[in-house]
Amino acid sequence: MAAGSWSEGELVRRCREGRPEAWREMIRRFTPLAYRLSARMLGAGAEAEDAVQETFSSVHRSFATFDDQRSLAAWISAIAYHAALRRVGRAARPGGAAADPDAAGELRDESEPGPEQRAAALETGAILDEALGRLAVQDRALLALRYREGLSDSEVAEAVGMPVGTVKTRLFRAREKLREWLAPAFEE
Amino acid sequence: MDPRQELDERIEAYLDGTLEGEAARRFERDLVQPEVAAALREALLLREILRSTLPEEAPEGLAERIERELGVAAPERRGAVRESRFPLARAALGGAAWAWRGPLAGWAAGAPVADAAVDGLRPLGRAVRAGAARVGRREGASGPSRWSGWLRAIGLGGGR
Numbered sequence: 001m002a003a004g005s006w007s008e009g010e011l012v013r014r015c016r017e018g019r020p021e022a023w024r025e026m027i028r029r030f031t032p033l034a035y036r037l038s039a040r041m042l043g044a045g046a047e048a049e050d051a052v053q054e055t056f057s058s059v060h061r062s063f064a065t066f067d068d069q070r071s072l073a074a075w076i077s078a079i080a081y082h083a084a085l086r087r088v089g090r091a092a093r094p095g096g097a098a099a100d101p102d103a104a105g106e107l108r109d110e111s112e113p114g115p116e117q118r119a120a121a122l123e124t125g126a127i128l129d130e131a132l133g134r135l136a137v138q139d140r141a142l143l144a145l146r147y148r149e150g151l152s153d154s155e156v157a158e159a160v161g162m163p164v165g166t167v168k169t170r171l172f173r174a175r176e177k178l179r180e181w182l183a184p185a186f187e188e
Numbered sequence: 189m190d191p192r193q194e195l196d197e198r199i200e201a202y203l204d205g206t207l208e209g210e211a212a213r214r215f216e217r218d219l220v221q222p223e224v225a226a227a228l229r230e231a232l233l234l235r236e237i238l239r240s241t242l243p244e245e246a247p248e249g250l251a252e253r254i255e256r257e258l259g260v261a262a263p264e265r266r267g268a269v270r271e272s273r274f275p276l277a278r279a280a281l282g283g284a285a286w287a288w289r290g291p292l293a294g295w296a297a298g299a300p301v302a303d304a305a306v307d308g309l310r311p312l313g314r315a316v317r318a319g320a321a322r323v324g325r326r327e328g329a330s331g332p333s334r335w336s337g338w339l340r341a342i343g344l345g346g347g348r
Contacts, residue, residue, distance in 0.1 A: 020259075020260035020261075020262075021262075023255070023258060023260040024255055024260055024261075024262065027251050027254050027255055027258075027260075028251055031246040031250060031251045031254065032243075032244065032245050032246045034246075035243075035246035035247070035250065036242040036243065039242065039243070040242060044243070049246075049247060049250055049253075052246065052250060052254070053250075053253065053254055053257060056254045056257075056258060057257065057258070060258050128237055128241055129241070132241075143238055144238075144242065147235055147238040147239055148238060148239055148241075148242050152204075168197060169193070171200075172193045172196050172197065175196065175231075175234060176192070176196075178234060179230055179234065182234075182237075
């Protein structure tokens with residue numbers, strides 16, 4: 001049977017046996033998820049790639065502790081989320097202005113673009129990126145896990161280590177802010 | 189709970205398909221209210237935008253880098269790394285193997301050689317030529333070739 005068609009249980013069993021082909025399949029399946037989450041939190045580029053590498057080192061090292069009852073996507077998301085969050089904290093510390101990762105999303109230059117730049121930005125999706133950049137880094141992660149990766153509220157809660165109620169409330173507030181900031185784009 | 193949050197959560201549950209039975213039917217009846225219909229449209233649009241803004245794939249080469257770091261890279265990939273690491277040694281070994289088989293020298297120099305011998309040695313000759321060309325290119329970048337005499341001697345050029 002080709003590695004691509006292994007069920008999650010089969011993949012886990014083979015990884016436990018230490019089979020290199022199973023680990024390659026694990027990396028092939030979950031690198032995009034880990035990268036998207038890291039990119040949403042850290043911005044696309046080398047920092048996000050390093051966070052993904054760190055994630056898989058951690059997955060490899062601690063695989064014996066993985067509970068078969070959990071979903072691999074949620075477990076790997078949890079490791080990727082914390083790896084990226086640590087990097088956000090480290091990046092914020094030297095300046096001292098944003099030791100709290102909640103505030104890290106506010107660090108960007110929010111100077112208002114002109115009408116022409118705004119029109120161009122709409123075409124490229126930059127307005128959304130700008131709006132997401134204004135959210136706290138955890139909220140960006142919640143949105144990515146919930147809507148891009150399709151995790152349920154409880155899986156998202158498990159991944160980020162927050163109570164389900166907190167996740168729901170934070171998602172609601174993040175959606176409200178995005179609706180407000182994106183209203184001009186919605187109306188066009 | 190904030191009524192806006194309550195409506196937002198009903199919409200999310202409806203779109204996720206987790207709003208069941210009577211609750212789903214009640215929500216659908218509420219859609220006649222313009223604010224509920226507008227909120228549903230916005231939620232759908234926001235979902236669509238959020239889904240489409242992140243790349244489908246990780247950057248090229250990232251998975252391979254992770255495989256190497258974890259020591260699980262496929263053997264052929266590890267072979268490719270070895271090959272790119274020791275081009276000179278590989279070319280020299282190829283040349284030595286070729287030199288051991290005398291008939292190819294004549295063929296490489298353009299002399300007539302028995303067809304059977306040439307057929308058997310052609311692949312080896314092609315490999316040596318490729319190796320020699322690579323060595324020549326590399327040497328050419330840094331001045332006169334240390335290998336040029338050897339290459340000339342075996343009829344593969346190098347006479348610069």
